[in-house]
Amino acid sequence: MSCGVNGLRRPITSGHDGRDDQLEVHVKKFSILAAILALSGLQSSVAIAQHGMPGGTPMTFFVTSEPIGDGGNLGGLAGADAHCQNLAGIVGAGDRIWHAYLSTQARSDQPAVNARDRIGTGPWYNFDGVMIARDVAHLHGDTLELARLGNNLTKQSGLTEKGQIVPGLNDYKHPRDGDWEYVRTTPYSNRHEVLTGSQTDGRAFSEEFDYTCDNWTSNGDPDPGQPPTGLAAGPGRPNAQIGFPDRNGGGDGSWNSSHGTRGCSQTSLVRTHGVGKLYCFATN
């Protein structure tokens, strides 16, 4: 049985290859059923009832279905963790301890926090029970060979806590898909930039420039008079480092560290196709 989806075409991947073609055909038939259920308004209850899938592995990873909504101000790490915990609780996964995958930068009175050190040891599984990564080294590609092979976080596996695919680079392209007023009412438009504040290895940036919207407390934007620096961090410039669960964008498809943002306000995040989503990992 296919897990429900909110309308997006939703291929089910078992994570392995080739030889389950027939299974996939059946899954597709069920996907059509699921789409019909979705249209008739029954879908959300189906999705929640099936989270974890019968006989599958419990969910220990998700992308938040909703942002906090105040740009880069998440209420610090505590606020972000609470958002993960809350969303997990709504779908019946609140018995675990959830942390947001976020780094914070060193301050005079506090050391840096590395996202990779906050998420437990894995393995982590998505809504469908598909493994995202075996452990921290696999997730980040700690060796050349691991990094070249990559982890198993793809557009198909990077699901929300409700089992939804996160709309990505080529979904529902529209001239207004960088406009928050449009994006907030158009759930299928591109919103693939996930806040991390991290380098590719999952560690905090050591430079003084802002990569974390002032350790996830700022919803500010660069002064209008400031010379543009594109999407790079710069002096006095509110900025967050982001990655892509659909692995497509920024010329590299990095899941956790592709580029910065135009600023830290909600509208600035949206200008480059993010809404302030977070990766959430169960630490136990």
Place this chain on the structure above:
Amino acid sequence: MRKIIRWVLISPLLVLTALNTAFTQDSENMPDSQDIPSSLMTFFVTSEPIGDGGNLGGLEGADGHCQALAAAVGAGDKTWRAYLSTQARPGQPAVNARDRIGSGPWFHSRARLIDYLGRQLNRPIIQSQIHGDTLVEAQRGSNMTKEFSLTEHGELVNGIGDPLPNRHDILTGSQTDGRAFTDSEDRTCNNWTSNDEGSAQVGHSDRVGNGNMSWNSSHATTGCSQNDLVSWGGVGLFYCFAVD
């Protein structure tokens, strides 16, 4: 009578609407610079396999297939190479796929496609990035996405979740760094001459499958016949790069 008058009034509007729709559709079908595979193309996935499993007629046969497909879309003036390794044999050193393809950067057939905001998307792929030569490059990845790995016709290659058959297994015979395997196991269908016994290392053009994202070295097939390749999720496609 009143109904008839209403229809008389409405029908020209309907006709106009229909004409308008037809016109719009026509102009959408008109070829323009965005719909023609770019002459800048220096990379593609073969739209069709040779069709004899892992027997490609050796590297020469595979290169010839790349060249012929390129020529058929007007890109035959470049020198094309198949991204394939061969393994060492007595008196014959190994050949590394990465050393056969020039230095890049490479553009796919829609290199000049401009998006609706006027931005040029689809950045090229870079030799060091696609092979992850440094740890950060390997961790970050490259622009070698499903959307980048188009055929010479500019079409997507079916992958996981697309209509069957799945064609995402791409023959490479290579390790993740683009070099030939050095052990004694066959990973190249006997240097691309076997359509029977043996094994071929493949990557995934859609970057999905087998628990990793590798475009060039995800897993090995069992067997080298055309049917063997199909049973694993491919048809014997390969990557073609222009060296000049």
